[in-house]
Amino acid sequence: xxxxxxxxxxxxxxxxxxxxxxxxxxxxxxxxxxxxxxxxxxxxxxxxxxxxxxxxxxxxxxxxxxxxxxxxxxxxxxxxxxxxxxxxxxxxxxxxxxxxxxxxxxxxxxxxxxxxxxxxxxxxxxxxxxxxxxxxxxxxxxxxxxxxxxxxxxxxxxxxxxxxxxxxxxxxxxxxxxxxxxxxxxxxxxxxxxxxxxxxxxxxxxxxxxxxxxxxxxxxxxxxxxxxxxxxxxxxxxxxxxxxxxxxxxxxxxxxxxxxxxxxxxxxxxxxxxxxxxxxxxxxxxxxxxxxxxxxxxxxxxxxxxxxxx
Numbered sequence: 001x002x003x004x005x006x007x008x009x010x011x012x013x014x015x016x017x018x019x020x021x022x023x024x025x026x027x028x029x030x031x032x033x034x035x036x037x038x039x040x041x042x043x044x045x046x047x048x049x050x051x052x053x054x055x056x057x058x059x060x061x062x063x064x065x066x067x068x069x070x071x072x073x074x075x076x077x078x079x080x081x082x083x084x085x086x087x088x089x090x091x092x093x094x095x096x097x098x099x100x101x102x103x104x105x106x107x108x109x110x111x112x113x114x115x116x117x118x119x120x121x122x123x124x125x126x127x128x129x130x131x132x133x134x135x136x137x138x139x140x141x142x143x144x145x146x147x148x149x150x151x152x153x154x155x156x157x158x159x160x161x162x163x164x165x166x167x168x169x170x171x172x173x174x175x176x177x178x179x180x181x182x183x184x185x186x187x188x189x190x191x192x193x194x195x196x197x198x199x200x201x202x203x204x205x206x207x208x209x210x211x212x213x214x215x216x217x218x219x220x221x222x223x224x225x226x227x228x229x230x231x232x233x234x235x236x237x238x239x240x241x242x243x244x245x246x247x248x249x250x251x252x253x254x255x256x257x258x259x260x261x262x263x264x265x266x267x268x269x270x271x272x273x274x275x276x277x278x279x280x281x282x283x284x285x286x287x288x289x290x291x292x293x294x295x296x297x298x299x300x301x302x303x304x305x306x307x308x309x310x
Contacts, residue, residue: 032105033104033105033106034104034105037103037104037105038101038104038105038106040104041100041101041103041104044100045097045100045118049118049121049122049125052122053125053126053129056126056129057129061129061132061133064133064134064135064136065133065134065135066132066133066134067132067133067134068132069128069131069132069138070131070137070138071131071137071138071139071140072130072136072137072138072139073139073140073141074137074139074141074142074237075140075141076238077237077238078200078231078234078237079200079231079234079257079259080141080229081200081203081205081229081230081231082142082200083141083142083144083145084145084205084229085145085169085200085203085205086123086142086145086146086149087145087146087148087149087152087167087205088149088167088168088169088205088287089123089146089149090119090120090123090145090146090147090148090149090150090153091119091149091150091152091153091166091167091287092149092167092169092285092287093118093119093122093123094112094115094116094118094119094120094149094150094153094154095115095153095163095284095285095287096115096285097114097115097116097118097119098111098112098114098115098116098153098157099111099115099281099284099285100115101114101115108157108161109157109158109161112153112154112157112158113154113158115153116150116153116154116157119150119153120146120147120150123142123146123150124143124146127139127142127143127146130142149167152165152167160213162213162270163210163270164209164210164213164214165207165208165209165210166207166208166210166224166287167205167206167207167208167287168205168206168207168208168226168266168287168288168289169203169204169205169206169287169288169289170203170204170206170228170288170289170290170291170309170310171195171196171199171202171203171204171310172202172204172309172310173192173195173202174195174199174201174202179250179252180235180252182244183235183236183242183244183250184199184235187199187235187236188202200231200234201230201231201232201233201234203230204228204229204230204260204262204289204309205228205229205230206226206227206228206229206262206264206266206289207226207227207228208224208225208226208266208268208289209224209225209226209227210224210268210271211223211224211225212268212271221268221271222267222268222271222272223265223266223267223268224265224266224267224268225263225264225265225266226262226263226264226265226266226289227261227262227263228260228261228262228263228264228289228294229259229260229261229262230259230260230262231257231258231259231260232257232258232260232298233255233256233257233258234257235252235255239253240252240253240254240255240257241253256300258298258299258300259298259299260296260297260298260299261296261297262294262295262296262297262309263294263295264289264292264293264294264295264309265292265293266289266290266292267290269283269284269286270283270284291308291309291310292308292309293305293306293307293308293309294306294308294309296309
């Protein structure tokens with residue numbers, strides 16, 4: 001399960017925007033290493049990860065019994081949308097963390113390695129907390145997804161020194177019917193922030209590909225092609241059945257749980273020069289898929305065109 005780790009992402013993005021720019025992200029000789037900055041970056045990331053872990057341990061897990069460390073196999077839950085979310089978070093964190101090391105004077109590849117390791121450490125720490133909670137458990141599937149997201153970032157930095165394929169996220173709000181509402185409120189929360197983090201029916205994760213970067217010179221640099229993955233009509237991790245707080249049983253297993261695949265145009269924010277170092281730094285690491293015309297294919301064999309899909 002992807003938990004409240006996005007606060008750390010926002011902190012890192014703000015730091016990057018304030019103190020770095022696109023030129024800082026280019027390969028920088030090691031001889032320009034600024035030890036004071038490096039210590040500050042390492043301390044900032046350590047404190048950020050530590051505070052986030054404390055918050056999760058004290059707030060997120062406090063309502064669930066603690067147990068001895070244990071493992072859990074959950075590859076079949078939520079049509080793997082949650083796993084894609086783990087990959088996305090690991091990928092999204094690695095970028096700004098790497099940029100912070102670049103600002104401290106490390107070369108691009110060294111920065112990418114350290115940034116990826118810090119992202120991976122953070123995601124692994126969450127799994128360790130899961131492993132001590134009766135509700136969850138240390139998930140092999142989550143760790144596999146974390147590894148994939150971190151590797152996607154690091155592999156491209158080491159091989160191409162650019163992110164030709166980005167993991168992105170989009171969200172569309174769902175108003176559930178009364179029969180499902182009490183259950184979905186319990187599962188996904190009621191606030192916008194909770195729904196964005198927990199509602200796997202409303203999340204879509206994308207691989208956004210820079211066609212121009214793969215040698216198609218006539219293709220606009222700012223225009224990407226994105227392939228998305230999502231799920232629909234999921235009212236429980238495994239099944240569409242549940243019990244309310246009074247023990248009443250609800251059965252909606254007649255409602256098919258659907259997988260969704262999408263293809264859509266996308267914007268390559270890193271190819272846009274606004275003239276502002278602050279804005280450019282934010283755009284470089286922005287992993288949000290903007291609404292656009294989209295073709296959807298569902299696992300029930302149906303095609304659907306969206307004039308605008310969020």
